[in-house]
Amino acid sequence: MSRKKDSRISFDIECCKGCGLCVLFCPQGNLRLSQKLNTQGNPYVELIDAAACNACGICFRMCPDVAIEIRGDSTAADVGQTSPQHKPSGKVSSDG
Ligand code: SF4
Numbered sequence: 001m002s003r004k005k006d007s008r009i010s011f012d013i014e015c016c017k018g019c020g021l022c023v024l025f026c027p028q029g030n031l032r033l034s035q036k037l038n039t040q041g042n043p044y045v046e047l048i049d050a051a052a053c054n055a056c057g058i059c060f061r062m063c064p065d066v067a068i069e070i071r072g073d074s075t076a077a078d079v080g081q082t083s084p085q086h087k088p089s090g091k092v093s094s095d096g
């Protein structure tokens with residue numbers, strides 16, 4: 001297993017395809033893609049500063065490859081109100 005642990009989030013770097021979605025949506029600007037490649041030949045996500053991560057879970061929600069795990073009591077399930085989501089149905093909720 002190549003899961004890399006930082007702070008309360010961990011990354012499965014072998015599942016990461018380097019799409020950069022999590023990097024783009026991290027509100028702390030706290031993620032980047034590595035200079036190195038995983039065994040799939042992709043750059044993989046890295047946490048820049050573990051102390052700056054509030055475990056908001058947005059990166060977890062954005063990752064299409066389930067390469068990010070949030071641990072601890074900060075519930076990723078509560079996240080979702082602050083970023084557009086990739087909903088499987090393609091339906092966008094816009095009540096109001
Ligand atoms: S959990 Fe939130 S703050 Fe931490 S890296 Fe992911 S998006 Fe950024």
Ligand code: SF4
Nearest residue numbers: 016017019020022063
């Ligand atoms: S969203 Fe997922 S696959 Fe894309 S760079 Fe981030 S961890 Fe890797």
